[in-house]
Structure formats: C-alpha cells, structure tokens
Amino acid sequence: KQEVTQIPAALSVPEGENLVLNCSFTDSAIYNLQWFRQDPGKGLTSLLLIQSSQREQTSGRLNASLDKSSGRSTLYIAASQPGDSATYLCAVSGAGRRALTFGSGTRLQVQP
Amino acid sequence: EAQVTQNPRYLITVTGKKLTVTCSQNMNHEYMSWYRQDPGLGLRQIYYSMNVEVTDKGDVPEGYKVSRKEKRNFPLILESPSPNQTSLYFCASRRRTGETGSGYTFGSGTRLTVV
Numbered sequence: 001k002q003e004v005t006q007i008p009a010a011l012s013v014p015e016g017e018n019l020v021l022n023c024s025f026t027d028s029a030i031y032n033l034q035w036f037r038q039d040p041g042k043g044l045t046s047l048l049l050i051q052s053s054q055r056e057q058t059s060g061r062l063n064a065s066l067d068k069s070s071g072r073s074t075l076y077i078a079a080s081q082p083g084d085s086a087t088y089l090c091a092v093s094g095a096g097r098r099a100l101t102f103g104s105g106t107r108l109q110v111q112p
Numbered sequence: 113e114a115q116v117t118q119n120p121r122y123l124i125t126v127t128g129k130k131l132t133v134t135c136s137q138n139m140n141h142e143y144m145s146w147y148r149q150d151p152g153l154g155l156r157q158i159y160y161s162m163n164v165e166v167t168d169k170g171d172v173p174e175g176y177k178v179s180r181k182e183k184r185n186f187p188l189i190l191e192s193p194s195p196n197q198t199s200l201y202f203c204a205s206r207r208r209t210g211e212t213g214s215g216y217t218f219g220s221g222t223r224l225t226v227v
Contacts, residue, residue: 034215042221043202049215089155091216098162099145099170100204100216102155 002027006090006103013080014111021075021106023090028068031097035064035075036089038105044089048075080110114139118203118219125193125226133188133222135203141217142208144186145170146178148199149221155202161186193226200224 003026013019023033032051036044048057048064050073056065061078077084087107091100116137125131137144145160147170157170161180175197177189186205190197203219 032215036218041200041223044204044218046215046217091155093216097143098160098168099157100147100155104154 002030002092002094002101004090004092004101004103006088006106008106009104010107010109012109012111015080015082017080017110018076018078019080019108021077021088021090021108023073023075023103025071025073025092025101027094028071029095030068031093031095033064033066033073033090033092034100035062035073036091038087038089040087047088077108080108082110082112085109114217116203116205116217116219118201118222120222121220122223123225125224127194127226128192131190131193131224133190133201133203133224135186135188135219136184137186137203137205137217138184139205139207139217140183141205142183144180144203144205145216146176146186146188147202147204148172149202150199158188158201190224193224195226198224198226 005024007022034049035047050066063076066073087105089105090103119134142163146158147155149155156172159178161167201222204216206216207214
C-alpha cells in the first residue's frame with residue numbers, strides 16, 4: 001500500500017527565505033503527483049501537477065521536482081512571503097488512478 | 113468559473129438523522145470522489161466514481177452511501193450519522209486518465225458535526 005511522508009511537519013521562516021518542502025512515497029508506480037495548499041479550515045488549492053514522465057513543473061515562485069525512481073518530490077518556494085503561510089500537502093495518484101494518497105502535510109509559517 | 117461546489121459548507125446534526133451533502137462540478141469530469149479529513153489521520157477516501165452509474169468503495173466507506181446518476185453530481189449520503197462521522201469532507205473531480213491536465217480539483221469542504 002502506498003505511503004506518503006512529508007518532512008518537515010512544521011516550518012517557521014522569516015520572510016524572504018527560499019525554502020524546500022520534502023515528500024517521499026513508497027511505491028514508485030505512480031501516475032502523477034500533485035502539490036496542494038490548504039489554509040486553516042479551508043479547501044485544497046492545487047499548486048502544481050507533475051506527470052510521472054516529467055522531472056519538474058514551475059509556477060511563479062514555486063518549483064516542484066519529481067524523482068520517481070527514488071520516490072521523492074520537493075516543492076521549492078522562492079522568496080517566501082507571509083501570504084505563503086499554510087499547510088502544503090503532497091498527494092500521489094497510483095497507476096490505477098482510483099485515489100489520491102496524501103501525506104500528512106507541512107505546516108508553513110512565514111514571519112513578516 | 114471551473115469549480116467543484118459542495119453544500120452545505122457547515123452542518124450540525126443529531127445522531128441518526130439522515131443527511132445528504134451535495135457535490136456538483138461544471139468541468140464535465142468523468143471521475144469524482146469523496147474524502148474526509150481528520151486531525152492526525154489526514155485525508156482518506158470514502159467513495160469514488162469513475163463515471164455515471166459506476167461507484168466503488170475507498171478506504172473508509174462504512175456508514176456512507178453515494179450515487180452517480182448524472183455526470184456532474186455526486187452526493188454523499190449518511191443514512192444514520194454517528195458522532196465518529198464528525199469531520200471535514202471534501203469532494204473532488206478530475207478528467208479521464210490520459211487527458212491533458214488530469215489533476216484533481218477539490219471543493220471548499222463541508223464541516224459536519226454530529227451530536
């Protein structure tokens with residue numbers, strides 16, 4: 001059964017820092033991987049989608065990489081801002097595409 | 113605007129009183145799914161539907177029912193809610209496998225409290 005782990009569980013940084021969030025998964029037979037952002041008590045906003053054949057995707061200050069063979073993905077946030085404060089969730093879609101398996105998230109706080 | 117719409121956003125109910133949480137998407141997506149989110153347990157899939165009239169159990173289906181009579185709608189039914197179903201519920205949809213951009217779109221969530 002697929003397991004997804006996110007490290008660190010929580011992170012507090014001063015505004016302006018570049019930071020990296022890590023995601024690892026146990027079964028490399030994935031279809032794609034998706035990064036989401038969740039504000040407290042709110043819904044999930046999709047940030048980036050990486051297909052299994054891709055190595056990275058970029059959107060603005062966000063860059064996500066995927067190393068399928070080693071079961072790892074990283075989300076890089078450049079020049080962090082207080083508005084980036086949220087929980088970031090990594091989710092993988094298995095080859096059968098019946099469900100997303102989520103990590104437990106990284107809670108990010110960016111201090112002004 | 114392309115979106116997944118859930119209603120209601122908040123619901124407080126009593127044990128045993130049947131309720132339905134609605135979910136509708138306007139993107140013509142084939143696949144729809146329900147998740148619940150609980151502290152310490154993360155997001156877990158309840159049911160999913162690969163297309164109209166095709167539904168299947170996820171990881172935590174006990175106490176829930178679903179139906180998919182139309183492509184755009186996927187209601188979640190709790191026939192006899194219990195306090196352990198107090199949770200934050202999310203509906204999600206995506207395009208068919210192989211289509212460009214087949215990532216998931218999530219609704220805003222329904223916070224259910226069963227007393």
